[in-house]
Amino acid sequence: MTIRSARRTRRGHRALTAGGIGGAALLLLGACSPAVDTQSGSDAHSAPAYTTSGQVSGTVTVLAAASLKESFTALAAEFEKRHPGTEVTLGFGGSDNLAASITSGAPADVFAAASPGTMETVVNADGTVGPPATFVRNQLEIATLPGNPDQITTLKDLGKSGLKVVLCDATVPCGIAAQRSLEAGGVSVTPVSYERDVKSALTKVELKEADAALVYRTDVRAAGGKVTGVPFPESAQAVNNYPIARLKDAPNAEGGQAFIDLVRSAEGRKILTDAGFLAP
Structure with missing residues (x-):
C-alpha cells in the first residue's frame, strides 16, 4: 500500500514518500497503553484559543488519515506562519497503513487516525504519550x-x-x-x-x-x-471519531505537541469544521 503524502511550507512543497515513512530506520513507540479518550463533556463542544509555551523549532512530522489531507495542509501552513522557521511534514494514507508504519518504526511526532480502533493499534504497541483525544468526527x-x-x-x-x-x-x-x-x-x-x-x-x-x-x-x-x-x-x-496523539520517542516532541494544540484549538476547529468535519 502506498502512503499518500505532502509537505507544505512557505518555501515550497516536498513529499514524504512511503519509503521515507516505512523504510527509514526509525524508533517510535514506548510508554504506557492508555485508552482512547473520546473527549466527552464540555470540552467536546468548545475549544481554547491557540497558545503554546516555549520555543517551537525544527521539523514536525505528522502522519494523518487521507481524509484529513486538505485540512491538515491548511493547519500546517498556519502552524508555520505562527512559528517562523518550523517545517511541517505531512504523510497521508489509509489509517491502517499508517499505523503499521508507525509500529514498524516510522519516524513521526503526531498520528491522526480516522477511527479509534486504528489508533488503538498504536496505543497497544505502547506508542503514544498520554491518551489519544478525539478532535473531530466525520460521516x-x-x-x-x-x-x-x-x-x-x-x-x-x-x-x-x-x-x-x-x-x-x-x-x-x-x-x-x-x-x-x-x-x-x-x-x-x-x-x-x-x-x-x-x-x-x-x-x-x-x-x-x-x-x-x-x-x-x-x-x-x-x-x-x-x-x-x-x-x-x-x-x-x-459516524467516525478521529483521534490524535503525540507519539512516544517523537523526534520533535515539543513541536508535535504544539501542532496537536493547534488542531484542538478554536482556530484549528474552525479550519476543520469549515471543511465539513463535525465537532467531537
Missing part, C-alpha cells in the same frame, strides 16, 4: 458523477444493476463505515473495486472510472464540482 456521503446522471438518491440505489460502485478497503475506517451503513440499510453492493483509502475511492469517480463511491462528506466538499454528493440517513449509524 459518509455518496459521491456520484457531476450532476448525478444515474439519479442516485438513496443508499439502496447503489444496488442498481450495471452501476459501478467503489468502496474503501474493509480494513480502513472509511471501508468499515461503509459496511456498517450498508448493513444498516439492508443494502447489498458488489463493488467494482476496493480502494486503499478514501482519496483513491473518490478519484475513481472523479476520473469517471466508477459511477459512485462511498466516501466522507469532507472529501465530497474538497472535490468541488468534480463530483456530486448525496447524503443518506444510514450514514448516521457509522
